[in-house]
Amino acid sequence: MYEKLRRENGQVAPVLLPGDVPAWFVLGHRENLEVMRTPSLWSCDSRIWNVQLSADSPLLPITAWQPLLVFADGEEHARLRAAVTDSLARFNRHGVRRYVVRYTNQLVDSFASVGRVDLVADFAEKLPILVLARQFGALDEDALPLGAAVRDMVKGTETALQSNQYVVSVMSELVKRKKDKPGDDFASWLLSHESELTDDEVMEHLRHAIVAAHENTTNLVANTLKMLLTDRRFRASLSGGSMTLPDALDQVMWDAPPLAVGACRWARRDTRLGDQEIRAGDMVMLGLAAGNVDPQIRPELSTPVHGNRSHLAFSGGPHECPGQDIGRAIADTGIDTLLARLPDIQLDGSSGELQVTSSLVSSRLNSLPSRFTPRSTVRKDTVAAAAAANGAQPLPAAAPAPAAGSDAVAPHARTAKASWWSGLFGRRRR
Secondary structure: OHHHHHHHHOOEEEEEEOOOEEEEEEOOHHHHHHHHOOOOOEEOOHHHOOOOOOOOOOOHHHHOOOOOHHHOOHHHHHHHHHHHHHHHHOOOHHHHHHHHHHHHHHHHHHHOOOOEEEOHHHHHOOHHHHHHHHHHOOOHHHHHHHHHHHHHHHHOOOOHHHHHHHHHHHHHHHHHHHHHOOOOOHHHHHHHOOOOOOHHHHHHHHHHHHHHHHHHHHHHHHHHHHHHHHOHHHHHHHHOOOOOHHHHHHHHHHHOOOOOEOOOEEEOOOEEEOOEEEOOOOEEEEEHHHHHOOOOOOOOOOOOOOOOOOOOOOOOHHHOOOOHHHHHHHHHHHHHHHHHHOOOOEEOOOHHHOEEEEOOOOEEEOOOEEEOOOOOOOOHHHHHHHHHHOOOOOOOOOOOOOOOOOOOOOHHHHHOOHHHHOOOOEEEEO
């Protein structure tokens, strides 16, 4: 599709979104960076859009203005981003990696004796939220239910609205708890930051951060494991030492970025982008995956680009992803620990059977069935004793997303439309 659009329109293409809403899709690597790096011309504030959406438009979740740094410009963006980046900078990176190793080992222990595992459902979807929930200050028992709710919400299922309400309720309770008893965690740091965020602003940024971090890190882990299990040359380069795991992550972020389309921008005034005349108030969509395969910078897609971090996976400019190093640390350390524990793991089936759910902004691997030589595990009481000695907690039990009508609903979330998510999602095979 990207090749067809590029042939017909150049590096910027006119497109129609659900509801026949007009927009511009940025295909070029340089053009994407031009938009990202020029906030004086390209605004993040959707309130200047020259289009009025219907109340049930599926575009509302990604375009409706919210009091978040992703929709802010200028001084307001600087205030909100300072709170987020300063708080993220306080994370103990070595501590994060220790927790990644600890939770990876616990997850592997849960299926090591079976010899089979779905690396998406049983690993990629669980590891990030276990680490992130602890760093955010959430309760251990909230971790896996929170991760399940985030994935359900982003997948656009029939219970997506209830899942969003559950996430809001957990983050709201987290803010209340940390105001009363601050700790060494992301929520407490946001609350105490000199930017003086309101409680609602803290809650909204916690919700946005947990959704973005969990979804993108899950996709990064899943896509990297998929490439390892389906591309023999890729795995041979890694196992042979010609490519490190951090290099491998960069290759994946070029070829299968966790987010295919970045946050939208709106033109502040009439301008020209690529070969197109853009009107004031027009919306442009940042094609991260499209820019990564731009033939002007990658004439031969088969040429390895591992170690090259000029990909667009983390966006760029003043809105570049502030937590990218944490996501990389979870993926890098988690996959490395997994492969050390299960060095002979391989795909259980053919790559042609793998299903991917596509949406307007991302492609999500549904499952990655794998097999390996079963490993005997130590007795559960020994595991529990070792975990307690190291301050680790047992894996919390997973819980389904809250059912419709759940009492754990933030009042303002009740006005959301479940149909916002419909129409964005479809299934395809790879």
